[in-house]
Amino acid sequence: MTQHAAPPADINIVIVGQQGRLAYEALLFAASLRHSSPGFKGRLLVAEPQAGPLWPNDPQIKEPAIRDALEDLGAEIISFDSKHFGAAYPYGNKIEMLHALPKGEPFVFFDTDTLITGDITSVPFDFDRPTASLRRTNTWPVPQLYGPQYSGLWKSLYDKFDLDFESSLDLSQPDEYWQRYLYFNAGFFFYRCPHAFGALFLKYALAIRDTPPVELCAQSFDPWLDQVALPLVIHALGGGRDTLPDGLIDGAVSCHYRFLPLLYAREPQAAVDILEAVSAPNKLKKVLKGYEPIKRMVYQGRGQKARALFDQDNLPRKEQAIRNRLKSNGYWMR
Template sequence: MTKTDEKIQPFNIVIVGQTNRLQYEALLFAASLHATNPDFPGRFFVAEPQPGSLWQDDPRITNAHVLDLLAEFGAEILPFENRYFGQKYPHGNKIEALAALPTGEPFVFFDTDTLITGDLTEVPFDFDRPSASNKVEGTWPKPELYGPGYTAIWKSLYDRFGLDFESSLDLGQPDEYWRRYLYFNAGFFYYKCPKLFGDRFADYAVDIKTDPPEELACQSLNPWLDQIALPLVIHSFGGGRDALPDGYLDGDYSCHYRTMPLLYARESDKVVDLLEDIAAPNRVKKVLKQYEPIKRFVFQGKGEKARALFDRDHLPRREQQIRQQLKKNGLWLR
């Protein structure tokens, strides 16, 4: 994959940063972006929820050294208010943060537990056709034996928002198999305007949460609400599963690692080498060592032990199997 001769459309990047785990993951994201995209032409925002009635404690980044390093790596702290979610559903931060971004400027949202591994200006985004991560398992819905199936559940949501259900289907997949239905991991998504996308994302998510269709009566919405609403939003703006070619994000240009144990268990040597390179400078290391999973896996050898358990060319099919093996060997930390 090489950069085309076409002029690159500038875009902004946003992740969510707050106290505890996410502030250290934000630092790793920022360091990886700085290392692989030193001349990134857009703005890089770390969206930070502000104290309010929807938070029991102050959610802002508390570590001054983290803030200093984020600034050094080009991040701008972007405060935002929670109107709908907050403490009870922190996944909602990725929805509400969009309201604070510059209106009318293309954006790419990444989950904070991501490393940037390549030049993002080479990724062929079509910001008029939104998409999101296809690195997903069939986590929702979970149809009951005598209840509505996949078709009935998903169709009820498309009908709720006046969307065409049939055009969202992958007809190459069997009926009542989860991959037939538009479903994404919300680890990244993008569009030409954060206000348009964010307003609709919030409207759909709040509507589903407060008044779910009866077909969802036996379905859990927590923590899946963002991933339930996301395909509906993407479809409503003319996007879909094939809007971005495979191999770029969640491929050669980014890695959504989820946890340190999973990173070492299943990701490539390229990803591990990048992680250890960006964590090595003393000013970075002394901050990252304050977070136990990074301390133990990157600096104290647990990562090497986790890596030795798996053949990355023949990994278990399901993430749960990897987690179980790590737990069995005392190598699971979150």
Template sequence: MFNILAIAQSGRLQYEAILLAASLRAHDPAFKGRLFLATPNPGPLWDHDPRITDAATLSLLADLGAELLPFDSRHFGSSYPYGNKIEAITHLPEEPFLFLDTDTLVTGPLSALPFDFARPSASMKREGTWPQPDLYGPGYTDIWKSLYDRFGLDFAASLDLSQPDEYWQRYLYFNAGWFFHESPRRFGKTFLRFASEIAAHPGAALACQSLDPWLDQIALPLVIHALGGGRPPASLGALDTTHSCHWRLMPLLYARESDDVVAKLEALAHRPEIAAVLRGYPPFKRMIYQQKGAEVRALFDRANLPRKEQAMRNTIKRAGLWTR
């Protein structure tokens, strides 16, 4: 048994959390763990109140079996909201956990997957977004090695030697959309330490590299390597394929995901109790209920999608259909 953690707060994430919770209950009815939605409390690091206050949303999330997990932001807050996932982990019960980004649909039984929680891993559904080496250096090897050396980690053991030198896939790099481990306490403390130290003192090798929004994805491979993990085994291939979909933004879901994912999304979204809440969020109203998502879908051939996500975004924007 394991628990699931996602982040929820006022605005877009509260509506995404409804779809996540509903899809978990619909497509993994045998799941015996707890679904925690970590919600940051207001405080000096927030320039607004991040809590979910809408009564209809809170009632629906409770009906779907989600448990709110309030926590105080002591390191990130408004300046880096991606840091929520880093700070929230240690507030979980000390049991195996799977973190999911809130913009995830569960499309198959996660509880049936053979997780080895003693060997942490994370999503490989990523592009080579970081680092972006300067023409005159340092390169991928020098940048990543500087981080492994800083934390006393074995850089050589992290490499995929089937990939060429100075090619981004040679280096351990994940999407932070899902990751797991047996100990929230150890994982969360390690994640917070590594991320905080990198943010405070990037070092010479990172001097020309952007840390925002990439800080979580810079620290994550170091955490996983430090705790004895690595790239996910083939046995977890159902994540990001048949059993979960990290859809990112609704126009991108309609642009690139399978007919099965779209059908499951719309079946959930049109349940009366869910539609009553989601229609109140303009991007979802436009994409799902006003059927603009179908117009986005007609712009693309799923068998021949653009190689880069940015190209998809540009096509959707030119058609006047982009929404966040």
């Protein structure tokens, strides 16, 4: 039985915020954190990419009302420079922002399209043993007919970085079945030091992007690069699949909804209730209704109509089927 470290109430929680959808999602995240975790005494950091040569358009949050609302919710906006990714690969924000966090202080990163639905201080994060989201599908790699299969593809990466491949495997899963291999959704991750985690994350991601093993010649790294590098980082730092109890993150304590129509279609009623509760206060409503999907799905009731199209206890197996039903009924927005 894994011994889980007690969670400090004063950890740093970080999300990325920038002009557009992520700014509004950051507001929902901050409001849900305050609503669901009143005992959280740590810092909520909103990492904001700065204008620079890798951003054709300035990514900073322009609306003073959004910045003020974030600060009213206790969030601190911190800036970072994009030196390697920028607009060409915006998922790289979660890699590059780590160097802007306080060195040596435990952090938990969440994708901005997440709601906190329970008490974050109840989660026994073991900051010496990182992990990430197991709410994922087999998006990468895609074995080719005559090329290496899962073992050969993943092993080429472990070999490239002198990591032990065998100890990363889940031997309860069959050989060449995707879940045998360490793979995460990058919607959350944590560690005791953001600089140590970030340095390794950046090193691995750039090496995979720029000089991939020959075995990966037929594989796509866009948009998967962060999720290809992440398991290698976690493995190298002594983490793995089982360092958190099941059912908390991506369960009772957080909901990575990705898009509002998907939240209404498939997420637990508790997540819908929290979304609607935290977006109800007039002060926040004035700001949030500036984003069309929130205005229409939450305030004009289209989300509840979209939810009625589905039996949440018997959802279509594939996400694409959910999206198609939402689109065909006019409820898809992003």
